[in-house]
Amino acid sequence: MNVKESLHTALTSLSANKLRSFLTMLGIIIGVAAVIAMLSIGRGAEQAITSQITSMGTNLLFVRPGSSSQGGVRSAQGSAGTLTLQDAEALADPNLAPSVVVVAPEASSFGQVVYMSNNINVQISGVTPEYETVRNMPVETGEFITAQHVSARSTVAVIGANVSASLFEGEDPLDKSIRISGVNFRVIGVLEAKGGTGFGITDDRILVPLTTLQTRLSGAARFRGASTIQTINVQIQSQKVSDQAVEEIGAILRERHDILYEDDFSITSQEDTIQAATQITDILTVFLGGIAAISLLVGGIGIMNIMLVSVTERTREIGIRKAVGARKRDILAQFLTEAILLSVAGGIGGILVGYGISRLITGINFGATQISAVVSADSVLLATIFSLAVGLFFGIYPAQRAADLNPIEALRYE
Amino acid sequence: MALIEIENLTKTFQMGEVQVHALQGVSLGIEKGEMVAIMGPSGSGKSTLMNVLGCLDQPTSGTYWLDGVDVGSLDDDALARIRSQKIGFVFQTFNLLRRTSALANVELPLVYVGGNGSRRQRALETLSAVGLRERANHQPTQLSGGEQQRVAIARALVNNPSIILADEPTGNLDSKAGAEIIGIFHRLHRERGQTVILVTHDSAIAAQAQRIIRLRDGQIVDGGTSGEATA
Numbered sequence: 001m002n003v004k005e006s007l008h009t010a011l012t013s014l015s016a017n018k019l020r021s022f023l024t025m026l027g028i029i030i031g032v033a034a035v036i037a038m039l040s041i042g043r044g045a046e047q048a049i050t051s052q053i054t055s056m057g058t059n060l061l062f063v064r065p066g067s068s069s070q071g072g073v074r075s076a077q078g079s080a081g082t083l084t085l086q087d088a089e090a091l092a093d094p095n096l097a098p099s100v101v102v103v104a105p106e107a108s109s110f111g112q113v114v115y116m117s118n119n120i121n122v123q124i125s126g127v128t129p130e131y132e133t134v135r136n137m138p139v140e141t142g143e144f145i146t147a148q149h150v151s152a153r154s155t156v157a158v159i160g161a162n163v164s165a166s167l168f169e170g171e172d173p174l175d176k177s178i179r180i181s182g183v184n185f186r187v188i189g190v191l192e193a194k195g196g197t198g199f200g201i202t203d204d205r206i207l208v209p210l211t212t213l214q215t216r217l218s219g220a221a222r223f224r225g226a227s228t229i230q231t232i233n234v235q236i237q238s239q240k241v242s243d244q245a246v247e248e249i250g251a252i253l254r255e256r257h258d259i260l261y262e263d264d265f266s267i268t269s270q271e272d273t274i275q276a277a278t279q280i281t282d283i284l285t286v287f288l289g290g291i292a293a294i295s296l297l298v299g300g301i302g303i304m305n306i307m308l309v310s311v312t313e314r315t316r317e318i319g320i321r322k323a324v325g326a327r328k329r330d331i332l333a334q335f336l337t338e339a340i341l342l343s344v345a346g347g348i349g350g351i352l353v354g355y356g357i358s359r360l361i362t363g364i365n366f367g368a369t370q371i372s373a374v375v376s377a378d379s380v381l382l383a384t385i386f387s388l389a390v391g392l393f394f395g396i397y398p399a400q401r402a403a404d405l406n407p408i409e410a411l412r413y414e
Numbered sequence: 415m416a417l418i419e420i421e422n423l424t425k426t427f428q429m430g431e432v433q434v435h436a437l438q439g440v441s442l443g444i445e446k447g448e449m450v451a452i453m454g455p456s457g458s459g460k461s462t463l464m465n466v467l468g469c470l471d472q473p474t475s476g477t478y479w480l481d482g483v484d485v486g487s488l489d490d491d492a493l494a495r496i497r498s499q500k501i502g503f504v505f506q507t508f509n510l511l512r513r514t515s516a517l518a519n520v521e522l523p524l525v526y527v528g529g530n531g532s533r534r535q536r537a538l539e540t541l542s543a544v545g546l547r548e549r550a551n552h553q554p555t556q557l558s559g560g561e562q563q564r565v566a567i568a569r570a571l572v573n574n575p576s577i578i579l580a581d582e583p584t585g586n587l588d589s590k591a592g593a594e595i596i597g598i599f600h601r602l603h604r605e606r607g608q609t610v611i612l613v614t615h616d617s618a619i620a621a622q623a624q625r626i627i628r629l630r631d632g633q634i635v636d637g638g639t640s641g642e643a644t645a
Binding site: 002317319324 | 512
């Protein structure tokens with residue numbers, strides 16, 4: 001009996017029990033659809049997070065102070081307050097740090113912001129003009145902080161999209177005066193909305209010149225006679241020179257801080273953040289996919305169950321086929337083909353349903369983030385192979401049982 | 415050498431605690447082209463003998479030569495091939511596939527020999543030979559008992575086997591339909607020269623055969639060797 005013959009026989013007997021065949025397939029359809037949908041959502045989430053992280057600029061390294069240690073008690077990372085504006089300027093030296101392109105120091109605090117009768121509490125960051133390009137923060141309207149603003153310690157502010165919305169409620173914020181921690185500032189620009197929710201990406205912030213923040217707003221801590229900063233954003237030439245850049249920056253800071261043993265700063269790269277986030281979504285994807293795979297397994301057991309019932313029901317048919325010359329392998333092929341046909345048809349149905357689900361998910365807005373669930377070719381391939389394997393695995397036992405039936409007993413079976 | 419030659423054949427079944435000796439030393443020879451009736455009370459081993467002759471079952475001991483081949487030494491696949499090519503079975507209960515047309519039922523043995531694409535044609539011709547060409551697309555439930563048995567005969571014939579084994583083929587039929595069926599067997603024997611072995615309880619039917627083999631308690635009591643051999 002050839003393949004075409006087996007297919008024909010299997011199709012005939014499956015279509016003789018249409019409802020039962022469909023219900024059996026349903027198990028596989030649900031399983032495969034779940035796997036496809038989960039994988040595509042996981043991948044979509046990963047893409048959404050990665051694109052958010054890269055939206056804060058590209059090829060970034062973040063230099064932060066280390067943890068302080070007093071009397072053997074260690075404080076949190078970044079608490080040391082050992083980085084200064086001079087450190088940041090030193091990193092911009094093209095001879096000492098050739099891999100570095102732009103350096104953007106940043107100091108922040110929180111403050112109460114008041115306009116007319118509205119007030120909010122947001123993060124106030126002191127920055128330099130470089131910040132705009134390094135952190136990819138273009139202004140929507142108005143202008144960004146300039147070098148003149150920094151050197152003149154001007155009381156000007158660039159506000160985030162959310163700040164603009166909640167303080168001004170549709171009014172044009174440009175050239176309006178706001179009070180930040182009791183000091184009057186003039187609004188010179190509004191940032192483009194980022195729509196971010198994490199990883200330091202937020203529209204709830206106000207940018208002021210770094211020097212203004214250090215002198216007028218906070219009683220900033222001092223280190224070796226200079227005001228400290230919290231972060232030095234460093235843009236490097238490419239991701240490839242990341243390790244080299246870390247070396248160069250480390251050497252400069254160790255030299256400046258007279259460090260022999262333990263660094264009082266830490267350097268993290270954007271890549272690290274992406275990797276950490278990707279790891280989380282990967283775990284999530286595996287977890288969800290695993291649960292979905294269990295339902296596929298249950299679907300497979302359903303196939304086995306129905307095939308066993310079918311073999312028992314058709315014992316007499318098997319006896320007849322054997323009496324007219326069917327070999328063991330013919331019977332085996334017939335029932336195995338049925339099982340595989342069920343699972344593969346279910347698999348194809350599942351891929352379609354899964355695709356539909358992921359399209360549906362893509363349409364939903366999760367807050368500001370939209371996950372575009374992507375059904376990739378490899379997850380389709382995986383689902384197809386998996387459902388084929390399920391059919392083969394769960395079909396082989398019932399088929400073997402059918403093939404091993406004694407023809408005489410099978411013919412006598414009532 | 416005869417077409418069928420069995421010697422000192424025994425078959426023992428284990429039925430729970432009890433051993434049933436269905437065949438106890440049967441020796442038999444049947445020539446090519448003979449028409450033989452097997453008679454005997456129920457439990458005498460007729461069906462067991464038919465199953466062994468039809469290569470559906472292997473004997474416990476003894477030898478069975480079919481067309482010069484020692485059947486006892488064959489594996490499952492080789493037995494299936496013999497059933498497919500040399501033997502046509504007709505059962506008392508017809509044993510047609512349900513919800514399958516008469517034509518597809520007749521075609522079934524051809525599926526397992528593989529090969530040419532003229533299967534449908536051959537099945538139709540065979541159906542015509544038993545006078546059922548017009549009923550080719552009817553399912554078994556739409557056919558009378560006699561018609562069903564004719565479909566079963568067509569199925570047995572379609573591979574043009576050398577031996578037709580019929581186990582009480584008229585047992586479930588009224589006498590008119592039974593007579594028709596027996597008539598078909600006679601015609602096949604006469605026109606095609608096929609060897610027909612027929613189990614029956616009806617002595618009138620048995621009397622029309624060339625030889626009657628009588629079984630009792632798993633042993634042959636009469637007609638074990640062919641007429642030519644004893645003559």
